[in-house]
Amino acid sequence: MSVTLKDVAQAARVSVSTASRALTGTGLTSERTQQRLMHIARELGYRPNPIARGLKTGQSRLVALLVHNLTNASFQVMAEVVQARLKALGYQMLLCIGGDDPQQESDTLTTLVDHRIDGLIVVPTGKNGAQLKTLAKDVPIVCLVRRDDATDLETVLADDPQGAYLGTRHLIELGHKRIGLIVGRQDTTSGRERLSGYVRALREAGIAKDDTLIHAGHFVPETGATCCRKLLDLPRPPSAIFVANHEATLGVLRVTAELNIAIPDNLSLLCYEDMPWFEWHRPAISIVDNGARDLANLAVDRLLHRMDAKGNGNDGVREYRVGARLIKRDSCRQIDAPIPARYGKRKSSPSKSSAPKSSAVKSAKV
Amino acid sequence: MSVTLKDVAQAARVSVSTASRALTGTGLTSERTQQRLMHIARELGYRPNPIARGLKTGQSRLVALLVHNLTNASFQVMAEVVQARLKALGYQMLLCIGGDDPQQESDTLTTLVDHRIDGLIVVPTGKNGAQLKTLAKDVPIVCLVRRDDATDLETVLADDPQGAYLGTRHLIELGHKRIGLIVGRQDTTSGRERLSGYVRALREAGIAKDDTLIHAGHFVPETGATCCRKLLDLPRPPSAIFVANHEATLGVLRVTAELNIAIPDNLSLLCYEDMPWFEWHRPAISIVDNGARDLANLAVDRLLHRMDAKGNGNDGVREYRVGARLIKRDSCRQIDAPIPARYGKRKSSPSKSSAPKSSAVKSAKV
DNA sequence: CGATAGACTGCAAACGATTGCAAAAAGCTA
DNA sequence: TAGCTTTTTGCAATCGTTTGCAGTCTATCG
Incomplete structure (x- = not known):
């Protein structure tokens, strides 16, 4: 069905071995025959069979x-x-x-x-x-x-220790003292390391570690939601949540939405690992980027x-x-700053001619 | 390095062919030798080499x-x-x-x-x-x-014709008369068919097709954004946009966010194909589900x-x-309905004991 | 008890490549 | 041109399976 090395060899009137050597370019053939064979091979549409080759090699x-x-x-x-x-x-x-x-x-x-x-x-x-x-x-x-x-x-x-450290420190610098952590299984490297980075940042800032703020486990969005709820139900709930487990993110977002908790006004949110839509989400979600690429x-x-x-x-x-790096977007807020007007990066010129003006698109300021 | 059929055959003191027949179960061996060989094979940890087999078969x-x-x-x-x-x-x-x-x-x-x-x-x-x-x-x-x-x-x-039809009809039923369409390349089946479904729904409802509302092409988020902007810049912009091209969705979301256009209050948005986060997005995005599974x-x-x-x-x-099906979420709005209070599904009991009450989680009503 | 069918088994040739070794061809020197 | 080295070529074995064919064995029957 498909053309084999034998066919090429026959067409060129040489032995199979010569053909093989010419085409694989082992250098043991004369320049002339090599050229000739490559030409004939192309002509015939020869494609080496990786299975046969694999068997031998x-x-x-x-x-x-x-x-x-x-x-x-x-x-x-x-x-x-x-x-x-x-x-x-x-x-x-x-x-x-x-x-x-x-x-x-x-x-x-x-x-x-x-x-x-x-x-x-x-x-x-x-x-x-x-x-x-x-x-x-x-x-x-x-x-x-x-x-x-x-x-x-x-x-x-x-560099998860560093990433978690960076993230936590960012939140601390914004004035947060009670920072919830949702982190992966402690029998995985990343789970342990992210926790340790978090702890280190806390310690450096002289903030006592509070175990009720830490949830570790094998998450799916659902359990992410559960833990988020638990955090928010605390007598003294956190002012920021660091979702250091990718799988949990959606659950956390859902819960905050359901409870009508405004981010970042009422709760700062920082996630680990980017998702393509984090940037378009409202508010755009700040992350610690693990550098997947x-x-x-x-x-x-x-x-x-x-x-x-x-x-x-x-x-x-x-x-x-x-190395990990922090990508600041809009989901974390300085703790005692005044709550800014909601949503949308203010354009320099609020209603330029380029802005739509029909009834369908009224000023959306709430 | 790894144990071959030959090894198994030797261990069993039979020929390779017998071993092969016994293990592949071609039924040409006696029950007894077959059992024996399977046992020995397992013992030795024999795994057939798919490459060799592939070469032959x-x-x-x-x-x-x-x-x-x-x-x-x-x-x-x-x-x-x-x-x-x-x-x-x-x-x-x-x-x-x-x-x-x-x-x-x-x-x-x-x-x-x-x-x-x-x-x-x-x-x-x-x-x-x-x-x-x-x-x-x-x-x-x-x-x-x-x-x-x-x-x-x-x-x-x-069933793209049906899906696009369903989606468009949904928007029409909500009272929309000017519906923007962002759809894929017209040299692809789905691009053409989605357009046709859209057109059919319009025709059925007696709404004239307006070509300025239709953008077709090979999208990336960026061009999705451009087209969205063009739609909104129209003298009479649409009251709803049907993003029937998956790649364009993010761009459209960004533009609406940037222009401070509230969805669904000022613009209804319907997308084609689900994304895991559509459900958690605020507002949750209504879609036409193509039934990927x-x-x-x-x-x-x-x-x-x-x-x-x-x-x-x-x-x-x-x-x-x-078949495609419509999944209604919160991104499409009845055209002449009063604009409801913004965001968050109203809980039946707005501030139950289960709701967080610390300063971190004030009522988030805007 | 010998013939014969039937069930098992083994031999050897594939599958399509690569590669060590030896033979043939070519190039070089004197 | 003979003798030698160096390149270029071909033969044949090999990788680990599968499978046609022929041979061996056991059982069955007359």
């Missing part, structure tokens, strides 16, 4: 990226970055969704090595350390975003390095950190 | 899903659905991102067939019909969401059918439609 030109889901915006951009980079190098990305579920992760991992992937970037659940460790002997692996403590795999991490790029770099190094890509470095 | 157990991006929430859920279904059947999903770019699509397609994928679900750009047609001879293909007019591939479509499931069904049918899965049906 043990490589598949497949690199897998295993993430928890696609809902998380960070994972989206990571996937896109990884795909773009790999494609440019002639690899196909195998994007797999593990759902942060150890069983599923384990299954997927075995399938992947069965398929003889050439490399793997994985956001580990942390529960399959042993397996990962074994696989790492056969396949270059780089962990992303989370460390798996049971392994000593090379890991590209966001950089993380992905670095992970690819490291993986490629290991893949090149053929087994001894061991540079001694086990852990890379990508 | 021409199959890879890889099924590709080619979508435009991962930002689009519909594609996210589709990817998750497809992955889940395929995994259950022992296939690996190859998720590829084509960026709605013909060149990239074309490249990806060749890579994929090179890898001898067993099946393909593709959201076509519409510009590579010839190529798709050729590939379809080798690989079962199902188109998703968009039809490629240059082919006669089996296609699973959202159903679409994906149906596409998988059809693809599996074709893959089973080995070349003659031709049931005569070329096109499947999955």
Whole structure:
């Protein structure tokens, strides 16, 4: 059905081996025959069969990226970055969704090595350390975003301690003293580290840590909502909430909306990790950006390095950190500042000619 | 490095062929040896090498899903659905991102067939019909969401004419007579069909079509913003905007926010396709739901059918439609109704004990 | 008890590439 | 032109499976 190396060789009246050498460019053929073969190959529309090649070479030109889901915006951009980079190098990305579920992760991992992937970037659940460790002997692996403590795999991490610290300090600088924290599972690197950053900022500012303000766990939007409600129901509720768990964000937003709590006037809100719409939300939501794009790029770099190094890509470095940064938007407010007029960045000229004037678009000042 | 069929055969003191037959269960071996071999295989941790197998059988157990991006929430859920279904059947999903770019699509397609994928679900750009047609001879293909007019591939479509009709009619029923439309490229199925649904609803209601209210094109948030601005700058701007192009939504939201246009009081907004946060947005955004989950499931069904049918899965049906439905939330308003007090669903008991009462959470009524 | 059918099994050839080794061709020196 | 080295080529084995064909074994029957 499809044209094989044999066909090309026949057409060129040379042996298959010569054809192979010419086309893979091993340099063991004369310039002339190489040119000739490349020409004929193109003519015939020859495409090497990666399966056959893979069988012989043990490589598949497949690199897998295993993430928890696609809902998380960070994972989206990571996937896109990884795909773009790999494609440019002639690899196909195998994007797999593990759902942060150890069983599923384990299954997927075995399938992947069965398929003889050439490399793997994985956001580990942390529960399959042993397996990962074994696989790492056969396949270059780089962990992303989370460390798996049971392994000593090379890991590209966001600087969560710093990010959480930055975020918390920002709120403190705005005058907040009671800052609620909603943070991820404490058996994950990021969960622990974000909590520690928060604590450090508090300590530095001489603010006592209040455990009733801290909620840690495996969140979905629903539990995010529950915790938010709990925080607000406190005898002395927080004046700011730092949602350091991505999954919880939607729940928190819903609760504040339902309770008619104006952000940032009555409650400051700071989130971890960006979402495309945070910028368009009203008020635009301030975030700590974990640098997803950089993380992905670095992970690819490291993986490629290991893949090149053929087994001894061991540079001694086990852990890379990508700096976080604070992106101030409109959801955090100076604690004792006067409440400003609501909504909308005041335009310099409130009603220019370019502004709509029909009845449909009255001045929307409330 | 990894245990092969040969190892298993040796351990069992049978030939490789017998081992193969026993483990693949072709039924040509005695019950006893079969059991014995399966046991030994498990013992040794034998896993068949899909590459070697693929070389012989021409199959890879890889099924590709080619979508435009991962930002689009519909594609996210589709990817998750497809992955889940395929995994259950022992296939690996190859998720590829084509960026709605013909060149990239074309490249990806060749890579994929090179890898001898067993099946393909593709959201076509519409510009590579010839190529798709050729590939379809080798690989079962199902188109998703968009039809490629240059082919006669089996296609699973959202019922866009109906969806757009429903949406438009909803706005009309609310009393809107001037309804802006921002819709996708007219060289795509969905672009055309959504426009036609809009037009039909207008005609049915006896409202004249006004071309200045209609913007069609290939959108990114930025151009969505531009068009929104143009609509609002009209001498007689629309009282409602139907954003029937997913990519444009963010831009429209930004512009309305910037211009301080209150939704739904001063402008009703209806969008096509859901996003996870639409529900939490203030106001929650009404949408026409295209049924992404159903679409994906149906596409998988059809693809599996074709893959089973080995070349003659031709049931005569070329096109499947999955119904759209309207999800009313809070972004559309009856045109001549009094403007209600702003924001927040009024709770039945405005300040119950459960409501926070500290200074941090004052009544948020504006 | 010998013939014969039927059930199992093994041999060996694929699948489409890569690659070590040896043979052939070409280039060089004297 | 002979003798040598260096390039270029082809042969054949190999990767780990599957599968057609032929051979071996066991049972069944007359």
